[in-house]
Amino acid sequence: MTSELFQLVLMTVVTAATPLILASIGELVTERAGVLNLGVEGMMIMGAAMGFAGAYSSGSTAIGALCGILAGMAMAALFGLLTIGFAINQVAAGLALTIFGTGLSGLLGAGFVGLKRDRSDQLHIPGLSDLPYVGQLVFGEDLFVYVAFGLVAGVAWFLSRSRTGLALRATGDNHQSAHALGLSVRRMRFLATLFGGACAGLAGAYLTLAYTPFWSPGMTAGRGWIALALVVFASWKPWRVVLGALLFGGATVLQLHAQAAAFGLPGQLLSAVPYLATIVALVLLSSGARKNAAAPAALGQAFIAPR
Amino acid sequence: MMTEQERRATPLLSLRGIVKRFGSFTANDDISLDIHEGEAHALIGENGAGKSTLVKIIYGLLEPTEGEILFRGKPMRLNGPQEARAQGVGMVFQHFSLFDNLTVAENIALVLPTDTPLSALRGRILEVSERYRMPLDPDREVWSLSAGERQRIEIARCLLQDPRLIILDEPTSVLTPQEAEALFDTLARLKAEGRALLYISHKLEEVRRLCETATILRLGRKVGGCDPRQESSRSLAALMVGAAINDIKTPSTRAFGGERLTLDSLSLPSREIHGVDLDGVSLRLRGGEVFGIAGVAGNGQSELFEAVSGERLADANETIRIDGAAVGARDITARRALGAAFVPEERNGHAAAGDFSLTENLILSRHSGDGLTSRGLINFEKARTLAQQVIKTFDVRKAGPDPAARTLSGGNLQKFVVGREILSEPKILVINQPTWGVDAAAAATIRQALVDLAARGASVLLISQDLDELFEICDRIAVMHEGRLSQPCDARAVTREEIGLLMTGDGSGGGAHAH
Known part of the structure; x- marks a missing residue:
């Protein structure tokens, strides 16, 4: 394999993994505080729509990213108000948030369908970025990637x-x-939920600003759900999120190449491989003796303070 | 400035006319009391008397509806427990306020001022643990510790804030006798340092030993104060309940029948993350016998109950026998059909469904017997009659003819779930913690019913952490420790100290476990 192709494959893996890392690390913080927000998909797609709208209107990727973050946070604030403020069932509220986000993003993003803009800039450090094999991979990614690892x-x-x-x-x-x-349980949980929303919004914005530089309704395609699964896969430990996201990203890229090689298998089946891999990994992990040992003990439980 | 003399005369803490209402319910009604430095003050009363509510007010967790709190003669208004701690009030909780998945040091760090560096904390924990002789390992995670060790964390956490008043809510309820002794040593040291203690307990012997003043609460009101050292446990109990408590009448001679319940090397790995595996548990229970299982909570008692009741099936059918029939792999209904009955520990949610009426709750456990169902249909008329019979026989106090289970007080619901099983005249009754959190009068009723059932020829397997209860009604007692059951001891021949040693796993002599 030439150095060019080697780097290209690895870079697509990182690109596929980045939105998952961003969304998962946010949800991880939310869940460590005891809040189960199943609305990651909804917050993410709102971030994608608003991120693209912001960037297209202003011409600035940074402003687009900020719009994505704010959209995710607004969705999370709504979720927090319902589940932490009014102690509504978190599972029901999370599912509703996803449905709401999918619908609202379609409505708000309707005027931006079919428009295109350039991919966000990639880092370039003369000399370092041109190193063979790893130069582009380590020193030539777009800024979102570095933000994700920094987070x-x-x-x-x-x-x-x-x-x-x-x-x-x-x-x-x-x-x-x-x-x-x-300790103020509700304030802590609300802030953790907002952080989760900000990360999911940024993950969505990454999709429309760097991954596929255009907006189309429903384009998150279940990545929010994968991010939720990755938190469990990672046993609620931050660095394992990266590992899980890279595995999933790797499976995604692999199946693309498999489709191109045309093994005679239907493309739909190959597209399902990363999702199947996630399910298999989750089953294997949960069948261990210390089942869910790392799960926050109060996860998903509403708290009502007696006063 | 106050002179030293004025300082001593001023109580450290005074409550003046404290009232706390939750909606239309009055939990505390006009309570006043004084606590001086170096004084151990007992707060005694039945469950529901308002003790916990009162100390939560002192610790800033609840706001009083009326009345005021004076600290060193100055009014104190608390906006949360941080402010109580800053003033010098510390609290050791009954149900520990610890975090299972954090380490000892992390648990303690959470209550100290935010500018305390975590690195300096280890040294201070070790220092306190040495000074008060409370061994603690700062790096252990809490879930791996015993109840006694957990309580030491609570106390160390409290002491690191150098409190002047320490509130202890039922501190010995989960301790072995030896752990309780160690606690009393620590408390004596604290008292000698001039710290005041507010000690909540319903174990009157402890109160008489530790405290020089006592405030007695009944149904939210202060009904009196006394010097517990001048009273007997019996007179204190009468003050608490407002009436004399009947002694349990046990038959003078007992005739034991044949073997009814047999466990044969029952081993079962736990399903819970922090659970206990059952390891070779054997016992033989004869008709007419009350067999007690003692032990500190979390040593496999709930796992044993699950296995015997059939909530979890054993791996081998022969490990559990009812009247000789192997039932280890058969379900609850099959075991009930053979004449067994079960009362789990948690009355609300496990023994009874809170939102179901008492009649419906009766059907839940007795559906297959008594002709309550035929061809899949329920005979409600009959169920209602049986429920009323339980209510009448066991004097279950309730609002309305057939209310939801959750509206009953703990003691009354417990009387109902125990009565429901006993009136079906089981040949074997397995019962877990029947009087936990139940008032003294209801507890006496339940214990008497168990003794009477055994006198009619049934076997009673009683799992309890209350040694007084076990010694009061059991014929034989065995101890569970880390999933193993000790050899049974004759309840009339064994001492509390011997049982206490077995509870810590130290009973090497007569109590070597059976395998």
Whole structure:
């Protein structure tokens, strides 16, 4: 394999993995605080639509990304208001958020269908980016990729080292105890939910600004659900999210190449491979003896403070 | 500035006319009390008397509806527990306020001021643990610790804030006798340092030993104060309940029949993450016998109950026998058909469905017997009659003729679920923690019913953490520790200390486990 092709394949893997890393790391923080937000798909597609709309109207990728983040946060705020403010069932509210996001993004993005803009810029460091095999891979990605990896490192540090991260983990482990010690369970959960929304929005914006530089309704194609599965796959540990996302990204790219090679299998079947791989990985992981050992103990439970 | 003398005369904490209402329910009604430095003050009363509500107010978790709190003579208004801690009030919770998946050090860090560096914390934890002789490993995760160790974390966490008043809510309810002794040593040390203790308990012997003043609550009101050292446990109990409690009448002679329930090397791996595996549990239970299983919570008692009741099936059919018939792989209904009955620990949600009426709850466990169902249809008329019979026989107090189970108080619902099984005249009754959180009068009723059932020839397997209860009504007692069952001891020949040693796994002598 030539160095060119080698890099190209690996770069497509990273590109496929980046939106998953972004959405998963946000959902991971939300879940560690004890909130199960199944609306990742809805927040993500809103981020995709608004991100493209913002970037197209302003001509700036940065403004587009910001619009995506804000759209994701707005959706998360709605979810937080319902589940944390009014203690509504999180599963039902999350599913509703996804349906709502899919519909609303189609409506708001209707005027942008069929428009195209350039891909967001890629990093270029003279010399380094031109190294054979790894130059482009390590030093020539678009900025979103570096943001995604930076976020994972930041979240890993925040959860394990910082005092606020400790309080967040405590909230997800036992909200009654957290309340008894005087921690503000609802504020912590709301902020964690907003962070999750921001990350999902950015993941959506990545799709329309860097991955496929155009908007079409329903284009997240289940990536929000995969991101949710990756959090479980990662046992709620930040760096394992990267591993899971790269595996899934790898399977996606592999099946594309398999389709091109035309093994005689139907394309639809090959397209399903990454999703099947995710299910198989989840089943294998959950069948272990310490089943769901890492899941935050208070995940998905509504908290109502007695006063 | 106050002089030293004024300082001593001023109580550390005074409550003046505290009232707390939840909707139309009054949990605390005009309660006043004083606590001085170096004083151990007991707060005693039945379940539902309002003790926990009152201490939550002192700790800033609840706001009083009326009344005021004075700390060193100055009014104190608390907006959350952080402010209570800053003033010098610490609390050791009954159901620990710990986080299972965090380490000891992380659990403690959460309540200290935010500017405490985590690195300095380890040293301070070790220092406190040494000073008060409470061994603690800062790096262990809480789920792997025993109840006694968990309580030490709570106490260490409280002490690191140098509190002047320490509230302890039922601190010994989950401890072995030896762990309780260690706790009393620590508490004596704290008292000697001039710290005040507010001690909540319904174990009156402890109160008499530790405290020099007591406030007695009944149904949310203060009904009196006393010096517990001048009272007997019996007179304190009468003050608490407002009436004398009947002694349990046990038959003077007992005749044991043939073997009714047999467990033969029952082993079962746990399904829970932090659960306990059953390891070679054997026992033989004769007719007419009350057999007690003691042990600190979480040593396999719930797993044993699940296996015996058929909620979980054993791997081998022969490991469990009812009247000689192998039932290890048969379900609950099959075991009930052979004459067994079961009362699980959690009354609301496990023994009874909260939103179902009492009649419907009766059907839930007795559907296959008593002709309650035929061809898949329920005979509601008959079920109603049986439910009313339980209600009448066991004096279940309730609102309305057939209310939802969750509207009953703990003691009354427990009387109902126990009565439901006993009135079906089972040949074997397996019952887990029947009087946990139940008031003294209801507890006496339930224990008497168990003794009477055994006197009629049935076998009773009683799983309990309450040693007083076990010694009161059992013929033989065995101890569960880490999923293994000790050899049974004759309840009249064994001492509490021997049982206590078995509970910690130290009983090497007479209690070597059976395998």
